[in-house]
Amino acid sequence: METFRLLDMPPMTAAENMALDEALLELKGRGETPNTVRFLRFSPPAVLVGLHQSVSEEVRTGYCEAHGIQVNRRITGGGAIFFDESQLGWEIICDKAFFGLPIVNAGLFKALCDPVVTALAGWGLEAAFRPRNDIEIAGRKIAGTGGAESEDAFLFQGTLLIDFQVDAMLAALRVPVEKLEAREIDSIGQRVTCLCRELGHAPPLAAIKEALCDGFERRFHIRLEPGGLTGAEADAFRAKLPAFESEEWIDQIRPKCPGARTVQAACRVRAGLVRFTLVADPCRRRLQDLYITGDFLAVPARGLYDLQAALRGAPLDREKIRASVQGFFDQGKLRIAGMSAEDFLKPLDRAFEHPLLRTRHGSGGSSWRR
Amino acid sequence: MEIQGYNMPDDLYYEEHHFWVRVEADTIVMGMDDFAQDLAGDVAYVQLPFEGKKLVKGKSFARVESGKWVGKVYAPVNGVVAEANEELESNPALINEDCYGRGWMYKIKPNDMAEVEDLIKGAEAVEKWLLADIEKYKQE
Numbered sequence A: 001m002e003t004f005r006l007l008d009m010p011p012m013t014a015a016e017n018m019a020l021d022e023a024l025l026e027l028k029g030r031g032e033t034p035n036t037v038r039f040l041r042f043s044p045p046a047v048l049v050g051l052h053q054s055v056s057e058e059v060r061t062g063y064c065e066a067h068g069i070q071v072n073r074r075i076t077g078g079g080a081i082f083f084d085e086s087q088l089g090w091e092i093i094c095d096k097a098f099f100g101l102p103i104v105n106a107g108l109f110k111a112l113c114d115p116v117v118t119a120l121a122g123w124g125l126e127a128a129f130r131p132r133n134d135i136e137i138a139g140r141k142i143a144g145t146g147g148a149e150s151e152d153a154f155l156f157q158g159t160l161l162i163d164f165q166v167d168a169m170l171a172a173l174r175v176p177v178e179k180l181e182a183r184e185i186d187s188i189g190q191r192v193t194c195l196c197r198e199l200g201h202a203p204p205l206a207a208i209k210e211a212l213c214d215g216f217e218r219r220f221h222i223r224l225e226p227g228g229l230t231g232a233e234a235d236a237f238r239a240k241l242p243a244f245e246s247e248e249w250i251d252q253i254r255p256k257c258p259g260a261r262t263v264q265a266a267c268r269v270r271a272g273l274v275r276f277t278l279v280a281d282p283c284r285r286r287l288q289d290l291y292i293t294g295d296f297l298a299v300p301a302r303g304l305y306d307l308q309a310a311l312r313g314a315p316l317d318r319e320k321i322r323a324s325v326q327g328f329f330d331q332g333k334l335r336i337a338g339m340s341a342e343d344f345l346k347p348l349d350r351a352f353e354h355p356l357l358r359t360r361h362g363s364g365g366s367s368w369r370r
Numbered sequence B: 001m002e003i004q005g006y007n008m009p010d011d012l013y014y015e016e017h018h019f020w021v022r023v024e025a026d027t028i029v030m031g032m033d034d035f036a037q038d039l040a041g042d043v044a045y046v047q048l049p050f051e052g053k054k055l056v057k058g059k060s061f062a063r064v065e066s067g068k069w070v071g072k073v074y075a076p077v078n079g080v081v082a083e084a085n086e087e088l089e090s091n092p093a094l095i096n097e098d099c100y101g102r103g104w105m106y107k108i109k110p111n112d113m114a115e116v117e118d119l120i121k122g123a124e125a126v127e128k129w130l131l132a133d134i135e136k137y138k139q140e
Helices: A014-029 A061-066 A106-122 A166-172 A182-190 A195-199 A205-220 A231-245 A301-311 A318-330 A341-351 B034-040 B113-118 B123-136
Strands: A002-008 A036-040 A046-049 A070-073 A081-083 A087-095 A127-130 A134-137 A140-150 A153-161 A222-226 A261-269 A272-281 A286-294 B013-015 B019-024 B027-032 B043-046 B060-066 B069-074 B079-084 B106-110
Touching: A002 A205, A014 A036, A014 A046, A014 A070, A014 A087, A014 A140, A014 A153, A014 A231, A036 A205, A061 A070, A061 A166, A081 A166, A087 A205, A106 A127, A106 A134, A106 A140, A106 A153, A106 A205, A134 A301, A140 A301, A166 A182, A182 A286, A205 A222, A261 A341, A272 A341, A286 A301, A301 A318, A318 A341, B019 B113, B027 B034, B034 B123, B106 B113
Parallel strands: A002 A036, A002 A222, A046 A070, A140 B069
Antiparallel strands: A036 A087, A046 A081, A087 A153, A127 A134, A134 A140, A140 A153, A261 A272, A272 A286, B013 B019, B019 B027, B027 B106, B043 B060, B060 B069, B079 B106
């Protein structure tokens, strides 16, 4: 049975946590450090954008500055997150060979989420992995993940919501709340859940960590042994920290053209009103986010959460989005009382008639600093 | 050649991380093969290294993000970057739509063109290698 190091350091600043991530991953990539499970906490609270996102598009920097929230950039992909003391971060820094898969794939994501699903099951919660990389309970996301690789190693990280401050998140991130109706803002809260909500209370942090450790040991068939940084890691961390505190790192990606735009369309069909709100990134041709609301009845309720999760980040392509929605109907993952898939898709078609979504932008995207 | 639904053109060389290579005069063109783009899912970002960047065979030289994962692109030969596909900056989905055509990623000037012969080539070898990887990465 292999032994992994358990690295559980006190809360750190955003730059410290990011610098340590990179130091650990690079050293692991060179085979100079043990396989590791790490817990992360942030003090002060932080907003972290994905490696390829621009701060100005994702973060309300004025609010963050006024409220002592640090802004930094992860070394992993995905979207911006708000990270305060009500969340626990977990990471696996490991040889690819441990899982026998040199190319990262959906099966690996599932395997990496299994320990956390197991820990949640220990509290009687029916959690499950949801492709590509969320953990959900009844369709509501309780943990999101992302990863990065370096030569023969990878770093996979996730955030487990212990409690969830939707107002603080909406204030710190550039969610287009001004464009959303009250029930759409409610729907942001509804598609996420947390331990507090599921259990009626937040277990002590130590108990959560213990449950996660137990999950890692059982699912990976490993033994965890608490340890600190090696000398080489401490040196690499110190050497990297100034770069992660610098604007060159945090502001590395600058938008070349206007970022996300919100397009809405609603249709009244037989059984009710359906409203699609698309947060579109026309430059990168991505559907950044999607809110489907209305006075219809969705069965099962989670079908709507799963559909929105599946479409978040998808290519901004009407036919592909239509096909995904149709697939949910065909496979029985979502039914809407009194509506066919065609009825349900009418507002989507109307949204795509909007000039913003019809225009094809030939240039744009983000500028890379090379 | 089509292998279990994956399009693997016969005239290409393949690197073990599933990048294809085509020889064009004294440079090579590379991109993700059909298997890799399928495993990756929607490609969100592609890093475009500067012209002249030195590459070490087998070592990573650029990043690709898909599904919140920041992956690496490995150099199939020793050489230097001659060109990166600028179109991928605004439209990385080209890799998913047309991985052997408009979704090409980089042109490289190899130090020694003979190194491409170390890559996987030929219907028989490609089929054996791909079938093994399909089995290995089969989803539960």
